[in-house]
Amino acid sequence: MSLIDVQEVVKAYDGGDGLVTALGGVNLQVEEGEFLAMLGPSGSGKSTLLSIFGGINPPTSGRVLIDDIDVYQLSAEQRADFRSEYLGFVFQQFQLIPYLTAIENVMLPLAITDRSNREQREMAKGVLEKVGLGNKLDRLPNQLSGGEQERVAIARAIVNRPPILFADEPTGALDTKTGEEIMDLFKALNKEGQTIIMVTHNLEALKHVGRAIFIRDGLLEKTESFNEGVS
Amino acid sequence: MRLTGIALNNLQRRKGKTLFLVLGMLIGIATIVTLFTITKSMEEEVGNKFDQIGANMLVVPKSDDLALSYGGVSVSDTAVAAKQLSMTDMDKMRAIKNKENVSIIAPKLLGAVDAGGNKTLAIGVRFISELRMKKWWKIHTDARNPGQVLARPGTLVMQENDLLLGSEAAVRLNKKPGDTIKVAGQDYLVKGVLGSLGSEEDGAVIMDIGRLQTILGKPGAVSLFELSALCNTCPIEQIVAQISEKLPYARAVAVKEAVEARKLVVERFSAFALAISAVILLIGSMVVLLTMMSSVNERTREIGIFRAIGFRKSHVMQIIFTEALVVSFLGGVLGYILGTLAAKLTAPMIAQMDLVINWQAQIGAGSLGLALLVGVAASAFPAWQASRLDPAEALRFI
DSSP, rough: OOSSSEEEEEEEEEOOOEEEEEEEHHHHHHHOOOEEEEETTTTSSSSHHHHHHSSSSSEEEEEEETTTGGGGOOOOOHHHHHHHEEEEETTBBBOOOOTTTTHHHHGGTTTSOOHHHHHHHHHHHHHHTTTTTTTTTTTTTTSHHHHHHHHHHHHHHTTTSSEEEEETTTTTTSHHHHHHHHHHHHHHHHHHHOEEEEOOOOGGGGGGOOOOEEEEEETTEEEEOOSOOOO | HHHHHHHHHHHOOOHHHHHHHHHHHHHHHHHHHHHHHHHHHHHHHHHHHHHTTTEEEEEEEESSOOEETTTTTTEEEEEOOSSSSETTTTHHTTSTGGGGGGGEEEEEEEEEETTEEEEEEEEEEOOHHHHHTTOOEEEOOOOOOOOOSSSSEEEEOTTEEEEEEEEEHHHTTTTTTEHHHETTTEEEEEEEEOHHHHSSGEEEEEEEEEHHHHTTTTTESSSSSEEESSSSSSSSHHHHHHHHHOTTTTEEOOOOEEEHHHHHHHHHHHHHHHHHHHHHHHHHHHHHHHHHHHHHHHHHHHHHHHTTTOOOOHHHHHHHHHHHHHHHHHHHHHHHHHHHHHHHHHHHHHHHHHOOOOOHHHHHHHHHHHHHHHHHHHHHHHHHHHHOOHHHTTOOOO
């Protein structure tokens, strides 16, 4: 049984001049511990697919099963609980909360759990040290570089130890060297067993992933698998 | 970190917006507190005036024959009254159900006497109760210093053969404090002269009621009683009814004094203050509503992130409400402090009265409660709006 099983997912929305089909019937399975990249040109539907995986964008038709749970059969509030338990998100442009420090941003997913303040702080500190920001816990986002902000965003996504990590263009706003460092971080997480699904249009990222799917015009164009990534 | 921590951090690090929100609430609450405090103090002052004015009631014998009048109220001719009032009626009045509300009973006997060779109106009183009741009397006791009056008439000690002269009587009889005067053949010491009152006392000799009863040959007789009730909330009409029941041969009359007019002014001011407060409350609510709505709009992406990482709608609402409650709490407490200080400064000017404004815990609690209520009510819609934000739309996934 696959960890993620996407069946015949269609997403259409009203574009003003009629219905626009963003995804035209996508089927995809993702195994536990896999590092999957979704590539395609702008507007191809890759970010839409990621948001459907992530339980925040109901498809027009089709099913998304994660750990055998039919995500869109859950109520909106049940889906919120599901996201909290199963999924971690690294959004485009980091999307850190500007008035919270690095450690507070990382503690955010824990704020709605029963964990004590102390436990939350220790967990957040642990992951920030893991991403190399143990000395910048109390910095506000605007006091951090782009690469550091990305690391905080990754730390926030994994602090709850979710089975699946989604990343939307994680290196899009970074220079090449910093982007490379971030990809190394993802690779290291994946080696620890973290399932990662990443949207990117950066072909350089392929050398770190196990499989890549190419999307064009809302359809799965091709799939490529790599044993140890592409060098 | 808890949801409260997120809300507090937002308020703390967005100081400008927080300050604006607190100021909006503060100004509204402070204005309401100022108006309310002044109105309340005015009402209390009018209440005190009722107490100070002395008589709220007259008790006179029942009779159709209207021959004498006192204090603008007609008093029956004691000679033809069906039954004369007497000093023993005081005990009966002290036995009514609302006896605790009756603070002073001042008996009076009216009659014409020969004073210094002139036929003069004599008012027989019990000085001890009369001087306590007539706190506004200006009594000149020092002939060498006519501008000086007794600060507290109640402190003047009167003997049986002391008397007071009304201002006109003193002029007519050519007497000043310290002089002696012959009344019905007996010498009396003029202990003091009253300042002009514009009433019957001006032309009268005010003397001990026992002495006047003897002079007039009416032992124990009383022409009327003046009664003073303790507070403005006293059930005057009930007291009147109870006295009428105890003294069926007497007529009890509630006296409408000048304070009634002042009370009317206060009531109108209260209504005006209430209307202004309602408008201010509405404006305050709108300020909070619009600021919170703009805050929600500004934070669309942020709320989208909260929702995407698993925050429930109720969690988002909790953050917005916490922010509103903190702002309202600050606005309420500071508004109460500022409003009371403003009332202390502006009360004499606004009310045209010598008001005493005190810190009142009740008003403090009320203003805090009001601020919290307005804050929560005005944030309800923005909070609901925030909780309904679609995370996919907020994060522009669509």
